[in-house]
Amino acid sequence: MNLSNITLGQYFPGDSAVHRLDPRYKIVLTLLYIVTLFLAGGVFSYLVCAAILLVVIFLSRISLRMVAKSVAPIGVLILITAVLNIFYTPGENILWQWWVLKITTEGILSAIRMIARIIMLVAGSSILTYTTSPIQLTDAIESLLSPLRVIRVPVHEISMMMSIALRFIPTLIEEADKIMSAQKARGADFESGNVFRRVKAMIPLLVPLFISAFRRADELALAMECRCYNGGKGRTRLHKLKAAPKDHVIFFTVLLLFAAISVAGRFGY
Amino acid sequence: MNAKLTVENLCHVYGENTPFRLAALDDVSFSVAPGELIGIIGHTGSGKSTLISHMNGLMKPTSGRILLDGADIWADPQKIRDIRFRVGLVFQYPEHQLFEDTVYRDIAFGPTNMGLDEDAVRERVEEAMEFVGLGPEYRNRSPFELSGGQKRRVAIAGVIAMRPEVLILDELTAGLDPRGCQELLGEICEFRRRTGCTVLLVSHSMDEVAEVADRILVMNHGHVEMFDAPGKVFAEAERIEAIGLTVPAVTKVFRLLADRGIPVNPSIFRRADALNALLSLRKGGRL
Numbered sequence: 355m356n357l358s359n360i361t362l363g364q365y366f367p368g369d370s371a372v373h374r375l376d377p378r379y380k381i382v383l384t385l386l387y388i389v390t391l392f393l394a395g396g397v398f399s400y401l402v403c404a405a406i407l408l409v410v411i412f413l414s415r416i417s418l419r420m421v422a423k424s425v426a427p428i429g430v431l432i433l434i435t436a437v438l439n440i441f442y443t444p445g446e447n448i449l450w451q452w453w454v455l456k457i458t459t460e461g462i463l464s465a466i467r468m469i470a471r472i473i474m475l476v477a478g479s480s481i482l483t484y485t486t487s488p489i490q491l492t493d494a495i496e497s498l499l500s501p502l503r504v505i506r507v508p509v510h511e512i513s514m515m516m517s518i519a520l521r522f523i524p525t526l527i528e529e530a531d532k533i534m535s536a537q538k539a540r541g542a543d544f545e546s547g548n549v550f551r552r553v554k555a556m557i558p559l560l561v562p563l564f565i566s567a568f569r570r571a572d573e574l575a576l577a578m579e580c581r582c583y584n585g586g587k588g589r590t591r592l593h594k595l596k597a598a599p600k601d602h603v604i605f606f607t608v609l610l611l612f613a614a615i616s617v618a619g620r621f622g623y
Numbered sequence: 624m625n626a627k628l629t630v631e632n633l634c635h636v637y638g639e640n641t642p643f644r645l646a647a648l649d650d651v652s653f654s655v656a657p658g659e660l661i662g663i664i665g666h667t668g669s670g671k672s673t674l675i676s677h678m679n680g681l682m683k684p685t686s687g688r689i690l691l692d693g694a695d696i697w698a699d700p701q702k703i704r705d706i707r708f709r710v711g712l713v714f715q716y717p718e719h720q721l722f723e724d725t726v727y728r729d730i731a732f733g734p735t736n737m738g739l740d741e742d743a744v745r746e747r748v749e750e751a752m753e754f755v756g757l758g759p760e761y762r763n764r765s766p767f768e769l770s771g772g773q774k775r776r777v778a779i780a781g782v783i784a785m786r787p788e789v790l791i792l793d794e795l796t797a798g799l800d801p802r803g804c805q806e807l808l809g810e811i812c813e814f815r816r817r818t819g820c821t822v823l824l825v826s827h828s829m830d831e832v833a834e835v836a837d838r839i840l841v842m843n844h845g846h847v848e849m850f851d852a853p854g855k856v857f858a859e860a861e862r863i864e865a866i867g868l869t870v871p872a873v874t875k876v877f878r879l880l881a882d883r884g885i886p887v888n889p890s891i892f893r894r895a896d897a898l899n900a901l902l903s904l905r906k907g908g909r910l
Contacts, residue, residue: 529719535681536720539712540781541704541736558732561722565767 364424366484372414373485376597377494379605383612384482390612391471391478395619400470402615406608407474407481416484424480425473432472439465488520497595510586518574526567533562626654626690627821628678628710628789633687635673647673649845651687655789655821660812662832662853663825665842666867671825672715674842675791678823679710691789708737711787715794717778721766726757726777729766733785751784754814756806772803779807783814790814791823796831808835833857833871833892841868858890873897 367373372380387406394400411421445460486494496513503509534544537558544555597605635648647670655661665671676682677689680696680703689696696706714720723729730751734744752761755776761769766777782790792811796804812835815822826832832839832853839856841849843866849856857863860870860878869875871892877900881889887904891897 532714533720535676536714536717537732538681539679539707539714540733540785541707542732543704543736558720558722562720566719 364480364483365487366416366420367487368415368485370413370415370485372410372481375604376595376601377486377490378498378595379597379601380482380486381491381494381498383605383608384479386609386612387478388475390615390619391475393616393619394471395621396623398623399615399619400467402611402618403474404470406611407478410481411477414481414485416481420484421477421480424484425476428472428476432469435468435472436465439468489517492516492520493591493593493595508586510589514586522567522570525570526563529566530559530563533559533566625657625693627657627659627692629654629690629693630674630677631688631690633674633677633689634685635670635677635682636685639685647845648677648684651845651847653840653847653850655823658815658819658821659837660815660822660824660835662836662839663823663842664827664829664832664839664868665848666827669842670845671842672793673845675712675793675823675825678789678791679707679712681707681712704736708733708785709787710789710791711782711785712791713779713782713793713795715797716775717782718766718771718774721774721778724765725763726752726766726769727762729777730781730784733781737785747784747786748780751780754783754817755780755810772799772807775799775807776810779811786818787820789821789823791825793825795824795826796828804831811835827868829869829871830873833873834894841866853892854890857892860890 387403391403394403411418440457440461441455443458443461443464445458447459448456449459449462450457483491492513495516496509499507499509499512534542538544542555542558544552544559547555630651630653633648633651634646637645637647649670651670651674663671663674673682677684680689683697691706691709696703696710721729723732727748730748731744734747739747749759752759757773757776757780761773761777766774769777779792779795790811795811796807799807808831811822811824814820824832824836836853838851839849839853840847841856841863848866849859849862857870857874860874863870870878873894874890874892877887877891877897878889880887885904887900891900
């Protein structure tokens with residue numbers, strides 16, 4: 355078992371048009387894309403959604419293989435959805451029937467629609483995480499949530515917690531790797547035995563890992579206090595998010611496109 | 624030659640077939656005699672840690688072999704755990720691996736994994752605690768309430784308790800005060816004297832290695848730069864400095880003395896030898 359090859363925060367550095375788009379717009383557009391997918395109705399609107407996705411993938415210069423990789427883990431989910439839709443969609447046009455199971459034309463169509471929807475949904479959101487660094491993401495979320503400050507939601511603190519968590523994932527993985535090596539050197543066996551034995555075998559890994567996480571948290575808190583960190587009040591940023599006129603144009607163009615698809619979808623196209 | 628541990632043409636490449644390809648070890652070969660104390664030095668990233676992780680089978684060579692008593696440690700991958708009991712590896716900052724609620728149980732982790740019965744485990748734990756200078760009063764204390772130096776002793780005892788034939792220590796004294804360093808180093812030397820264990824001491828402190836090592840292995844960019852007795856290694860001070868390392872402080876002083884025409888051996892590396900050399904000079908009235 356090697357922990358170092360787990361990819362987390364799958365950001366792919368680049369300088370494409372998609373990478374450069376203001377992360378706040380990227381998040382909003384991704385959410386709207388998902389909404390549009392659910393409002394789309396007929397073949398036509400689905401094809402347009404797929405075309406938009408392909409254009410964005412092409413613009414981002416992320417390879418199709420990478421996008422496919424992000425869809426792969428939900429293969430089982432897609433399969434279950436497809437099976438349920440095929441057998442449980444009520445319809446008139448029965449193609450095949452056995453006991454309580456029957457396949458209808460409507461069922462097959464609905465299954466295809468659901469599969470397309472899920473694949474495009476996951477592929478679309480993976481483009482967001484592929485082209486936006488975790489730091490940009492948290493900054494954008496902080497900025498998008500900032501109106502909630504009015505009702506006393508600690509937006510800055512939430513986003514700081516997210517950034518710190520993201521920052522420490524690789525550190526903790528490295529630490530876990532080290533501790534595992536050290537315990538293996540004392541004959542610990544993480545790889546064989548049944549579930550209970552394996553869970554028990556994790557104790558020599560988890561206890562030191564927790565202790566080190568607490569130690570790091572303590573040290574970080576101290577370091578932050580030494581630099582007079584006192585929350586979000588009056589804090590300025592090095593990299594201020596600033597949407598350029600180009601970003602506004604892209605945003606509103608795509609927004610109109612999504613609206614058009616949704617309306618067309620409602621009329622069954 | 625009946626070598627205890629032999630490394631043959633060992634190569635290790637990280638990230639083969641990716642843009643991040645890095646040859647951490649490049650054709651490393653050397654062998655260690657039974658009971659020898661070898662100092663391994665090299666700057667950060669020279670491949671020291673990768674090298675020692677191969678010796679007990681935590682990492683698998685990209686190519687090349689590691690022989691323990693003449694037998695390839697990877698001859699039977701199923702038995703690699705037995706190799707880990709024979710080649711004890713103490714990592715850098717080993718106190719971070721402690722997890723049990725008492726000192727005794729933590730040290731017993733290794734011997735228990737070996738499948739020994741309770742009496743044998745107890746015997747080994749008590750022996751290991753004695754070696755590292757932990758009295759029986761520590762047995763039932765929590766390792767987490769001990770001081771840094773004592774925690775490290777517990778962790779080292781955890782490896783010694785497996786009675787390894789080869790003991791590898793990575794940065795044994797990192798982060799300890801000078802007195803703690805001296806004591807710990809003394810305990811390891813005593814352990815080696817009493818058990819005849821082969822010891823590999825990885826360090827970046829020349830002074831520490833110079834005092835205790837029989838031979839010194841100098842690593843540079845993944846290959847063996849030098850492997851010789853300390854006197855011969857430190858005689859080539861320019862070569863050592865060219866790869867970003869320094870000679871022991873004592874050697875530095877004696878080189879300066881020799882440069883000024885004082886008749887001393889410029890490659891002296893032990894403090895005791897240095898003192899004797901100076902005293903005899905004084906007796907001869909030349910200082």
